[in-house]
Amino acid sequence: MKQSNLSLKVRLGYGIGDTAICLYWSGVGLYLLYFYTDVVGISPELAGTIYLIGMMWDALTDPYMGYIAERTRTRWGVYRPYLLFGNIPLALSFILLFWAPPFEGYSLFFFLVFANILHRTCFTIVSVPFSSLTPRITSDSTERTNLTGFRMLGAQTGTNLMALCAFPIIRWAGGDASGPEAEAPGFVALATIAGITAIFIHAITFLTVKEPKDSQGIERVSGSLIETARAVSKNNAFWIVFSAILIMGMTTLFFGKTLIYYTKYALDLHSHQETVLFTNGIVAFLSIPFWWWVSNRIGKKNTWLVSGSLTMIAFLIFYLYPITALNELLILVALIGVGSGAGGILFWSMLPDTIEYGEVNTGIRSESSLYGFMTFAQKSSIALAASIFTFVLSFIGFEANQPQTEETVQSMKTIMTLIPLLGVATSVLIIYQYPIDSRVHKELLESLEEG
Numbered sequence: 001m002k003q004s005n006l007s008l009k010v011r012l013g014y015g016i017g018d019t020a021i022c023l024y025w026s027g028v029g030l031y032l033l034y035f036y037t038d039v040v041g042i043s044p045e046l047a048g049t050i051y052l053i054g055m056m057w058d059a060l061t062d063p064y065m066g067y068i069a070e071r072t073r074t075r076w077g078v079y080r081p082y083l084l085f086g087n088i089p090l091a092l093s094f095i096l097l098f099w100a101p102p103f104e105g106y107s108l109f110f111f112l113v114f115a116n117i118l119h120r121t122c123f124t125i126v127s128v129p130f131s132s133l134t135p136r137i138t139s140d141s142t143e144r145t146n147l148t149g150f151r152m153l154g155a156q157t158g159t160n161l162m163a164l165c166a167f168p169i170i171r172w173a174g175g176d177a178s179g180p181e182a183e184a185p186g187f188v189a190l191a192t193i194a195g196i197t198a199i200f201i202h203a204i205t206f207l208t209v210k211e212p213k214d215s216q217g218i219e220r221v222s223g224s225l226i227e228t229a230r231a232v233s234k235n236n237a238f239w240i241v242f243s244a245i246l247i248m249g250m251t252t253l254f255f256g257k258t259l260i261y262y263t264k265y266a267l268d269l270h271s272h273q274e275t276v277l278f279t280n281g282i283v284a285f286l287s288i289p290f291w292w293w294v295s296n297r298i299g300k301k302n303t304w305l306v307s308g309s310l311t312m313i314a315f316l317i318f319y320l321y322p323i324t325a326l327n328e329l330l331i332l333v334a335l336i337g338v339g340s341g342a343g344g345i346l347f348w349s350m351l352p353d354t355i356e357y358g359e360v361n362t363g364i365r366s367e368s369s370l371y372g373f374m375t376f377a378q379k380s381s382i383a384l385a386a387s388i389f390t391f392v393l394s395f396i397g398f399e400a401n402q403p404q405t406e407e408t409v410q411s412m413k414t415i416m417t418l419i420p421l422l423g424v425a426t427s428v429l430i431i432y433q434y435p436i437d438s439r440v441h442k443e444l445l446e447s448l449e450e451g
Contacts, residue, residue: 006138006147013208014133015150017083020198020205021127022158024094027194028119030162030277032097033390034260035187036112037400039180040100044398046109048390054116055383058124062376065128072129077211079129079136083202086126091195093119098187100180126202128375135352136211141441142296148349149292155344156285163277166190180401232373235358238351240434244304244427245347246377250385251423255315255336257389258416261398266409269326276326280333280340287341295346301434304346308428311339312421319417339424353436356444389415 036047074081097119101111134151138144170186232238259277264270295303314335323329351374358364396411398404404412436444 006143009208010137010210011147011150013205014137014147015152015154016157016201017130017205017209018151018155019158019161020087020201021130022155023162023194023198024090024119024123025127026159026162027094027166027191028097029256030260031166031187033257033386035098035100039183039187040108040112041180041400042108042112044390044393044400048387050109050112050116051390052383052387053113054120055379055386057117058120059376059379059383061121061124062128062379063373065124066132066373066375069129069132076206079133080206080209080211082126082129083206086122087199087202090119090122090126091199093122094195095188095191098191100184100187124375130205131348131375133209133211134348135355137209139356139445141349141353141438144352145292145295145300145345145349148345149288151348152288152292152341152344153285156281156288156341160278160281160285162194163281164274165193166277167274169193230362232358234362235354236361237357237434237436238354238374240430241347241350241354242374242377244430245343245374246381247430248308248343248423248427249378250381251426252340252420253382253385254389254419255416257386258412259333261393262409262412262416263329265398265404266412267323267326267329269329272326276329276333279330280337283334283337284341287338288345291342292345295342295349299437300346300350301431301437303342304431304434305428307339307342307346308424308431311336311424312428314339315417315421315424319413319421350434350436353441356441356448357436360444360447 033044033047033051036042036050037044040047042050069079069082072078072081076084093115096115099115101108103111134144134147138147169190170183173186173189174182174184259280260273263273263276269276291303291307294306298306314332317335318332321328321332323332392415396415397408398412
C-alpha cells in the first residue's frame with residue numbers, strides 16, 4: 001500500500017499543478033472585489049453579495065464533486081481526467097469573470113452573478129480532483145508532507161505571479177492610463193494570460209503524475225453521499241483541522257482583502273501594488289522549505305503552534321507601528337508572510353492523514369468526499385467573511401476612487417490586523433487538540449493493513 005519514495009518528477013509535476021490552481025484562486029482572492037468596486041463601479045455591498053453567491057455555489061458543489069470524482073474510473077485514472085478535460089472551460093470562464101460588460105442595473109447584476117457561478121463551477125470540477133490526488137499518490141504521512149511541500153511551493157508561485165504581474169499587465173493593456181476605463185481591458189488581458197498559462201501547466205501535471213495502477217485504498221471508498229457525510233461527521237481529527245483552518249481563513253481574509261485598499265488610499269502607493277503583494281508572497285514562498293523542515297522534525301501540530309505564534313506577533317506589530325513609507329510597509333507584510341508560509345503546507349498535509357483516522361474509526365474511507373466537505377466549509381466561510389468585509393468597508397465610510405477620511409484609514413488598519421490576530425490565536429488553541437502524529441498515523445496504516 002505504501003509508496004513512500006516518490007520520484008522528483010512526480011513531486012515537481014504535482015507541485016506545479018497548484019501553480020495553475022492558484023493563478024485562478026489568487027486572481028479571484030486578490031482582485032475580484034477590487035475589480036467590482038473600482039473598475040465595474042458597483043457598491044461594496046453589491047460586490048460582496050455577488051461574491052457571496054458565487055463562493056457559496058462553489059462551496060455547495062464541492063462535496064458533490066468529491067463524491068463523483070472518487071467514484072470515477074477511466075483509463076487515465078480516478079482524478080487525472082478532470083485535469084485533462086476541465087481546464088479549457090475553466091480558462092474561458094476566468095476571462096468572462098474579469099470582463100466588465102456594458103450593462104447597467106439588473107442586467108449587470110445578473111451577468112456578474114452568472115459569470116461568477118460559471119467560473120466557480122469550472123473551478124470545482126478541476127480543483128477538487130487535483131487536491132484529492134495527494135492521498136491517492138502516497139499513503140505515507142512523511143511523504144505527504146514532502147509532496148505537500150512541493151505543492152505549496154507551486155501554489156505560492158502562482159500567488160506570487162498574480163501578485164507581481166497583475167497590475168503591470170493591467171497598466172500595459174490599458175496604455176499606462178489611469179482610471180476604471182483604462183483598467184478594464186487590462187483585467188481581460190490578465191485573465192487571458194493566466195488561463196492560457198494554467199492550461200499548459202496542468203498538461204504537464206497530467207503527463208508527469210500517474211495514479212497507482214493498484215487500488216491503493218480507493219477500493220474501500222463506499223457508501224452513499226449521506227453515509228459518507230455521517231462518516232465525516234464522526235471524524236474528530238478532521239473537525240479539529242477543519243475548525244482551525246476555517247477560523248484562520250475567515251479572519252486572515254480581512255488582511256488580504258484590505259491590503260490593496262490600504263496601499264492605495266491610506267498610503268497613496270497604488271503604483272507599487274505589485275511590489276507590496278509580491279513581497280508578502282515571495283517571503284511566504286521562501287519560508288516554505290523552512291517550515292517543511294521544521295514540520296518533519298517537530299511534527300505538524302507543533303509547527304502550527306510555532307508559526308501561529310509568530311504570525312500573531314507580526315499582526316500586532318503591523319497594528320501598532322505608524323506606517324508612513326513603502327519600505328516600512330514591505331517589512332511588515334514580509335513579517336506576516338513568514339508566518340503564513342506554514343499554513344498551506346500544514347493544512348494540506350494534515351488533511352489527508354485524517355482520511356485513515358476516519359476510516360479506522362468509522363469503517364468508511366472518504367478521500368475526495370472529505371476534500372469536498374472541507375473545501376465546501378472553507379469556501380462557505382470565505383464567502384461569508386468576504387461579504388461581511390464589504391459591509392464593514394462601507395460601514396467605516398469607504399468610497400471607491402475618492403479620498404478617505406482619517407477615521408476610515410485607521411479603521412482599515414484595525415480590521416486588517418486585529419481580526420486576523422484573533423483568528424490565528426483561536427486556531428492555535430484548537431490545533432493543540434490534534435491527535436495525529438507520525439507514530440499514530442503509522443499505527444492507523446498498520447491497523448488498516450491488518451483489517
